Amino acid sequence: xxxxxxxxxxxxMGSGVARNVSQKEGLRLVGAVEKDPQKIGxxxxxxxxxxxxGRQIYSDVEKAVSETRPDIVVIATNSFVEEVLTxxxxxxxxxxxxxxxxxxxxxxxxxxxxxxEVLENIAWRYGVSILGTGINPGFVLDLLIIAMxxxxxxxxxxxxxxxxxxxxxxxxxMKTQGVGTSPEEFKKGIETGEIVGHIGFQQSIAMxxxxxxxxxDRIEESREPIISKTERRTSVAHVLPxxxxxxxHIGRGYCGDKLMIELIHPQQILPEKEGxxxxxYIDIFGxxxxxxxxxxxxxxxxxxxxxxxxMIPAVIExxxxxxxxxxxxxxxxxxxxxxxx
Amino acid sequence: xxxxxxxxxxxxMGSGVARNVSQKEGLRLVGAVEKDPQKIGxxxxxxxxxxxxGRQIYSDVEKAVSETRPDIVVIATNSFVEEVLTxxxxxxxxxxxxxxxxxxxxxxxxxxxxxxEVLENIAWRYGVSILGTGINPGFVLDLLIIAMxxxxxxxxxxxxxxxxxxxxxxxxxMKTQGVGTSPEEFKKGIETGEIVGHIGFQQSIAMxxxxxxxxxDRIEESREPIISKTERRTSVAHVLPxxxxxxxHIGRGYCGDKLMIELIHPQQILPEKEGxxxxxYIDIFGxxxxxxxxxxxxxxxxxxxxxxxxMIPAVIExxxxxxxxxxxxxxxxxxxxxxxx
Numbered sequence: 001x002x003x004x005x006x007x008x009x010x011x012x013m014g015s016g017v018a019r020n021v022s023q024k025e026g027l028r029l030v031g032a033v034e035k036d037p038q039k040i041g042x043x044x045x046x047x048x049x050x051x052x053x054g055r056q057i058y059s060d061v062e063k064a065v066s067e068t069r070p071d072i073v074v075i076a077t078n079s080f081v082e083e084v085l086t087x088x089x090x091x092x093x094x095x096x097x098x099x100x101x102x103x104x105x106x107x108x109x110x111x112x113x114x115x116x117e118v119l120e121n122i123a124w125r126y127g128v129s130i131l132g133t134g135i136n137p138g139f140v141l142d143l144l145i146i147a148m149x150x151x152x153x154x155x156x157x158x159x160x161x162x163x164x165x166x167x168x169x170x171x172x173x174m175k176t177q178g179v180g181t182s183p184e185e186f187k188k189g190i191e192t193g194e195i196v197g198h199i200g201f202q203q204s205i206a207m208x209x210x211x212x213x214x215x216x217d218r219i220e221e222s223r224e225p226i227i228s229k230t231e232r233r234t235s236v237a238h239v240l241p242x243x244x245x246x247x248x249h250i251g252r253g254y255c256g257d258k259l260m261i262e263l264i265h266p267q268q269i270l271p272e273k274e275g276x277x278x279x280x281y282i283d284i285f286g287x288x289x290x291x292x293x294x295x296x297x298x299x300x301x302x303x304x305x306x307x308x309x310x311m312i313p314a315v316i317e318x319x320x321x322x323x324x325x326x327x328x329x330x331x332x333x334x335x336x337x338x339x340x341x
Numbered sequence: 342x343x344x345x346x347x348x349x350x351x352x353x354m355g356s357g358v359a360r361n362v363s364q365k366e367g368l369r370l371v372g373a374v375e376k377d378p379q380k381i382g383x384x385x386x387x388x389x390x391x392x393x394x395g396r397q398i399y400s401d402v403e404k405a406v407s408e409t410r411p412d413i414v415v416i417a418t419n420s421f422v423e424e425v426l427t428x429x430x431x432x433x434x435x436x437x438x439x440x441x442x443x444x445x446x447x448x449x450x451x452x453x454x455x456x457x458e459v460l461e462n463i464a465w466r467y468g469v470s471i472l473g474t475g476i477n478p479g480f481v482l483d484l485l486i487i488a489m490x491x492x493x494x495x496x497x498x499x500x501x502x503x504x505x506x507x508x509x510x511x512x513x514x515m516k517t518q519g520v521g522t523s524p525e526e527f528k529k530g531i532e533t534g535e536i537v538g539h540i541g542f543q544q545s546i547a548m549x550x551x552x553x554x555x556x557x558d559r560i561e562e563s564r565e566p567i568i569s570k571t572e573r574r575t576s577v578a579h580v581l582p583x584x585x586x587x588x589x590h591i592g593r594g595y596c597g598d599k600l601m602i603e604l605i606h607p608q609q610i611l612p613e614k615e616g617x618x619x620x621x622y623i624d625i626f627g628x629x630x631x632x633x634x635x636x637x638x639x640x641x642x643x644x645x646x647x648x649x650x651x652m653i654p655a656v657i658e659x660x661x662x663x664x665x666x667x668x669x670x671x672x673x674x675x676x677x678x679x680x681x682x
Contacts, residue, residue: 147672147673149672151647212674212676293636326671326673329668329669330484330488332487333493336495
C-alpha cells in the first residue's frame with residue numbers, strides 16, 4: 001500500500017517533487033495539474049523525463065482529484081497565503097490532505113491570523129490536514145533551530161545565517177533579488193515591491209517564538225543591496241563592480257525592546273568571488289551555547305523538493321488541522337524503491 | 342496548570358533534571374526518590390542548593406508516587422534496560438508516564454526485542470507512555486542525523502563523529518573508559534567488561550535504520566585504546582605518554598555486507614593536548630551530501646539534562662506506548678519561569 005500523490009504545479013519545484021515521489025517505495029504519483037497548455041494532456045511520466053506511465057497532466061483540478069483519488073495534493077504553484085487559499089479549499093472539499101511549498105504557509109498564524117482561522121476551519125470541516133514546508137522557511141532557519149534548543153537548559157537569544165549562491169537560478173530569481181541592478185534601481189525595486197528578497201522571515205521567526213513560548217511582538221525586516229567589488233557573471237546575469245550582486249535580507253524578532261531572534265540571509269551570485277563561504281550557520285546563546293554549521297549550505301531546490309516529499313506520510317497520518325513543522329515528527333528521507341535490473 | 346514531575350535518582354543527572362524542572366514555567370517538581378540514606382528525608386529544594394520547598398526526598402517510590410501524584414516520573418538511575426525494567430513497571434502500575442535517561446532505552450527494540458515487548462504491553466495495559474532519551478543516544482548521533490536526512494532526495498551512507506573531552510568527569514567515568522590504564526590493562530578491561538566505552542551504538546544505529554527503512558541486520562562495535570603521546574592530567578586522572586587517555590569506540594551498522602552507518606565516538610581526557618578539536622560531526626552521503634558540524638560538541642551532561650526536561654510535555658501529551666524520539670515532535674527548550682525580583 002502506497003500513498004497516492006497528486007502534484008499541482010509542474011515548475012522546477014513541482015516537477016522535482018513529482019519525480020522524487022515517483023521514486024519512493026511508499027508513495028505513488030497518480031497525476032499532476034498544470035495551467036500551461038504546452039504541458040496539459042501529456043503523459044506525466046514522459047514529461048518528467050522517464051517512461052510513459054499512463055498518468056496524466058490535467059488542467060482541471062476537480063477532474064484530476066476525482067479521477068486519480070489522491071491521498072494528498074502537493075501544491076507547488078505560489079509563495080503567498082492569498083494565492084493558495086482558494087486552491088487549498090478546492091482540494092480540501094474533496095477530503096484530501098494538502099502539503100504546500102508556499103513559503104508563507106510554513107507558519108501563517110502570525111503573518112496571516114485571519115486566513116489561518118479560515119484555513120483551520122476548512123481543515124476541521126473537511127477532516128483534512130494542511131502543512132506548509134520547504135527548506136527555508138520550514139527547516140534551516142526555523143525547525144533545525146528549534147530542535148537544537150532542545151539540548152539547552154535555557155536560551156537567551158538566537159542568531160542564524162543562511163549564506164547561499166544564487167548562480168544556478170534563472171531570470172525570475174535574479175529579478176526578485178535585484179541581481180544586476182544599480183544601487184538606485186535596487187532601492188526603487190524595493191519600494192515598488194519588484195525586489196522582494198527572501199520570503200519567510202515572518203514565518204520562521206514566529207515559528208521559533210511559538211515553539212519556545214517567546215512572546216514575539218514585533219518582526220522587522222531590512223533589505224540591503226550587496227554591492228559587488230568584482231565582476232560576476234552567470235548564464236543569465238552580469239554584474240560589474242559597483243552594481244548589485246544580490247540582496248542582504250535580515251529578519252529580527254523582538255520581545256518588547258529585546259532582540260531575541262536575528263536571521264540573516266544574504267542571497268547573491270558567485271559569493272566566492274569575494275571570499276564568502278556559503279553555508280548554514282546557527283548560533284544559540286544560552287546554557288550551553290550551541291554553534292552549528294553546515295558547509296556548503298543545504299541546496300535550496302533539492303532541499304525543498306526533499307522536504308515536500310519526505311513530509312507526505314506525516315501529513316497523511318496526522319489528524320485534521322492547519323499544521324506546522326514543529327508539531328509533527330521530524331522529517332526523514334523516505335526509502336527509494338529498489339528497481340529490478 | 343503545570344505538569345507534576347517526580348525524579349527518581351539524584352545523581353549528577355537526576356539532580357540536574359530536578360533543578361532544571363524546578364525552573365520551568367510549565368513543570369512542577371513534586372519530589373524525588375533516592376536510595377542513599379544521606380539524602381533520604383531531606384528537603385528537596387534545599388538539597389538542590391535552593392530554598393526549602395516542602396518537597397521531599399523519598400526512599401520508597403510507591404509512597405512517593407501516592408503522595409505526590411506526579412504526571413510523569415523521570416528515572417535517572419541506570420544505563421541498561423534490564424536495570425530499569427522493574428522500575429518502569431512499578432511506576433506504570435500507578436498509571437503514570439515514564440521518561441528515562443537509561444541509554445539502552447533510547448531505542449530498545451533492536452537490542453532488546455523481548456524486553457521491548459514486555460514494556461509495550463505494560464505501556465498499553467496501564468495507558469502510559471514510556472520514552473528513553475538523552476544527548477547520546479537520543480539526539481546527536483541519531484535524532485539529529487535522521488532530521489538532516491529529511492532534506493535529502495536519497496541517502497546512501499551515513500558517517501558521524503562525536504569527539505568530546507572527558508576531563509570534567511569523575512573516577513567512575515575514567516574507569517569505564519579506561520583512562521589511565523596501560524594498553525595491556527585496557528585490553529583486559531575490555532575482556533572483563535570493566536571498560537565499556539560508550540553505551541548507545543546499538544540504539545542509535547537501530548533508530549536511524551528504522552527511521553530510514555533500512556534493514557540493518559548487523560551492528561558491530563570496536564573499542565580501541567587512545568594511546569597518549571603526551572602527559573595529560575585532570576583532578577582525578579594522570580596519563581603518561583604510552584598510557585591510555587581514553588577509548589575510541591566505533592559502531593557500524595550493515596545491510597548485508599554494505600556498511601550503511603558508521604558512528605565514531607572517541608572519548609578521552611584533554612584531547613586538545615594532541616591538537617584534536619572537540620565537536621559533533623555528521624556527514625550524510627546522498628543527494629545532496631550534507632556536512633554538519635557543531636563546535637565544540639554539545640556538552641553531554643547539560644544536553645542530557647536538557648533533553649530529559651524538554652521532552653516531558655511531549656511524553657505526557659502522547660498516547661500510550663513504548664516511544665522513541667523520532668516519532669515525537671522535535672524537542673525544544675521549555676520556557677523558564679519569570680522570577681519576580
